[in-house]
Amino acid sequence: MHRFGLRNVVSRHGRYTRAYSHGAASNAFITQHTAELDGISTQAVRGPLEGRKIAVKDNICTAGYDTTCASSTLAGFRSPLDSTVVRLLREAGALIQGKTNMDEFGMGSHSINSAHGPVVNQGGDGKLYSAGGSSGGSAMAVTTDQSWAALGTDTGGSIRLPAAFTGTFGFKPSYGLISRNGVVAYANSLDTVGILANSTHKIQQTFSAISKFDHKDPTSVTPSTRKNILKVTPNLRMLGRPLRIGIPGEYNIEELDQDVRHAWVELLETLQDHNISISAVSIPSTKYALSTYYVLAPAEASSNLARYDGIRYGTRPEGSDMNAGTLFSRTRDISFGEEVKRRILLGTYTLSSEAMDNYFMQSQRVRRLVQRDFNRVFQTRNVLEEGSVGTEDGVDLLLCPTAPCSAPELAAVEAQTPVEGYTTDVFTVPASLAGLPAISIPLKQRDSKSSIGMQLIGQYGTDSLVLEASGLLEQLGLTNAPKYEGSKLQVEGKLWDPNLAMSYKNMSKYYGGGMKAVQWSGTKSGTKASA
């Protein structure tokens, strides 16, 4: 009932009708803080971000303004406190420009599951494309130059994917570096606050202002671990050797769009020309990562969203909230969107006593495998794991596409089944499961105004190296690569043939298993909404 098509939005929300008719509005903002921008409500603060307009995703609490997570559940909800990250931004002099549109509670890959209507990414060709999700509003605020930078959250790719689809830089730091206090939880063990901007430098400036220990967040990385990170993380100048970049073979899947594959190869060739060493690596657990993610994230979501009962805050219908003996089912039925309900059901199922061992426990084990696989390919050791030493001839960074395709048209996205939609996240969830820093870098396409996102992934804590390398790629000017004429990429002395791709569906035998649960909940949608 809650899936907003474009037409629905136009008819339901009169004020957006006007916006669309002008053809320019992206529906990026849910709330605009005009008073703050005019300097009425705040006094100028001197600092590194002085006067910078920064947009904030609507699941990050701001005192004095609504925080709705694009959900009817939280319509009109105001947090009494600023989130830590917003406080830090204000202390650095930034102006909080407004709250950006998103997929409800972060659940989605295209920012269309919003009670505020979908985010629209109008292409140079006049067509309407997906802005990516769930931080689509933040990405659009940046790409349309409304904001100097924007905060998003990334649980399984929610910053990197919109960055890739809108041609911006989207950075997901290592888990725990930026405080989540005051950030509305979707899946706590994966949720990461990050930054979108149209240059690496802006991201670096913003990151250094907000990457601080916070005693109010029990998962915040401690000052002593931060010191350790400084000790083990190399930087480009101090490496004393060419940067080593790995290509994970498992990411070259048959399902990858040709355009994306070619852009990837071209980029690698360019890097090789600039004396960067390229080697092939293997992350065997990649094939299980997506299903693992879609077990763990909904499980945590079903738990985190259990609090929305309309009693202490939020939406609640008139009268008794008991339906056929089930408490809160009316409130939760009318105020959650379809995708949120689907994931709550999925999580409720995978945590149930009959399914717990097969899904949740199994996924926790796979998550460890993913972490172990990443530790094996990096030269830098993982500072969080005692006894981790790093791999002697390991790589510094991984480079792979952010998504298997460039931004799809909104109409095509709306026609997708939920499971088809989930596969968009296939390249972004592994770094999320391992808590690694990753940035999506836009590669402008020569023949159109669209762009393709390429992802750099580093070892835990090597955020500064990831950002430095992103800056390097930006400098190399990757917008004007020659027309693709087959791979000339040399890997370990041999020509690397990008056409030797594996089928993702075949390689992942658990693919069917994990997704069966997804479909199960899809077919029974609504039957146990308040289970």
Next chain:
Amino acid sequence: MSWRPTGSLFKPVRPITLSTKWNLHVQRCRRQSSLRTFQDDPQEAPDNVPIRQQLKDQLKQKKAAKKKNSKYDDHDAMGKAWELTVGIEIHAELDTARKLFSSAPTNSGSKPNTNVSLHDLAYPGAQPIFQIGTVLPALRAALALDCTIQRESTFDRKHYFYQDQPAGYQITQFYQPFAKNGTLTLGEADGISRQDGDSVDIGIERVQLEQDTAKSLVVSGDSTLLDFNRVSHPLIEIISRPDIHSPATAAAYVRKVQALLKSVGAVTAGMETGGLRADVNVSVRKRSDLAPEDTRLGQRTEIKNLSSLKAVEDAVKAERDRQIAILESGGTIEGETRGWTVGGTETYSLRKKEGEVDYRYMPDPDLPPLIISQQLIQQLQATIPLPADTLVAKLVDGYGVTEKDARTLCNMGDGERLEYFFDAVARTEDLLGSTDMTARVGRLIANFTVHEIPALMTKIDLEPQWSPELIPALQLASLVHLLHTKRIHNSAARVLLAKIFETEDGASLSVSELAEKENLLRSLQTDEDSPGTDSTDLIDDVVGPVSAQVFEVNQKMVNDILVKKEVKKVYFFVGLVMKELGKQGKAKTYDPRDVSDAVQRAFWDKYGP
């Protein structure tokens, strides 16, 4: 399998580690908090069942257990045919200054919805911050229950929807509790069933830390008021093994756990004020069906939320009888959750098995594991108050207190009465300038503390709420000093005690001045008239031996009292003893009422249960 679920992505990031340095810090906080409670809200101060009442109850229970009315009692034919098995889960509110996961104060007496943090209300974006201080009372409780403390424990979410559960889940310790494998030994004095013999060991499976819920107040049919002050108050849940086989022992277990938790300072309140609640799991099986080594139990049912010792005993009894009746008529027991109404006669069904909630336990992804250092455990073990049994022995052997009085001193309140006792003994010894008479002074003071002061309260129609302020320890010491130095009679002491209590200026007038004013001091003349009588001898010391002789000579009467329950016949002995005292020329030394009490004490000490 060595795999254990964990919520946090990176276990070693920031475990909550408890080392000894926290102990001092936390003790400081605790002191401040108890001070605050005392000043803010005197009504909050320890709640007590009147002592005599409790003793009477215990006596009554034991007597009742002996005649008993139930169809299926432990010792009749039916009881022999069936074996009852009970396991108990006790939830106790810990005595802490702060909540389990927020720094909000725990003072539940405050105005509704004032002691709440955003996390307590499950506001979006709020995170749990474990309050390290809450572990100390929990550890003391677990150590008192003889548990093994786990170096590492974790927090999990238990999901269910209810208006008193703001987050939709309770944070508890399902997968890895902080303490396991304890034992509690119950003896005859604890009121266990006769079938359990002299003593019985009840195994403690685990003790876990968890959050309390909000208080609901139904105001009308479809309207409920909620007070979130209690949300996230730290609780421990103590889960026993199914080692209990009689209703009396079930109640005795809960009573002893409650006393133990109070004596080590783990909790402030007992069942009377809802600070402690019990759920009981009850099953029966036919003895004749059992192979000797068969450990399989019958289908069990759970009775939730029992809030008094009587409710525990009655509910277990009623549920046992219900199950036996069903099985005897060829039916089967359904696994279900049942309820009990105070004063009821039957348990009633709350939820059938198919209606049971699947709690979907999930490791909390925000909370790191709790690590407790061995050093801290050792330090706590060394400073933990003595267990009650050891204390009783110390009072009996070192202070000449009767065993019954010693138990009462140990079991009541927060150990407050015991502190008062030691304080008064020390002050009396100061007045005497000697510690040679500890045994006599101790016995006298115990008598005043346990019997005379509460009796005085009852007499003047005051709710006999014990408080050390009723009769300040120094004044009791002065009184006992007068008694001990033979300046007042026993009966005069009782009058004087009432005067101390009634006199507004009790504090400004010293006790001896007050005695003089009230003309209670003994005339030295009288004393010289009857040399050899030592009227200030402890009455029990004089009456005791005389009574013993009298009991010996009249065994038939003793039997009447014990077997036929003709309790009033004790007065027959009082007459005999008075006569005997007269022969010794001591009759006039004592108030007959004192003699009567002393004879009864002597009788029940000797023959009582």
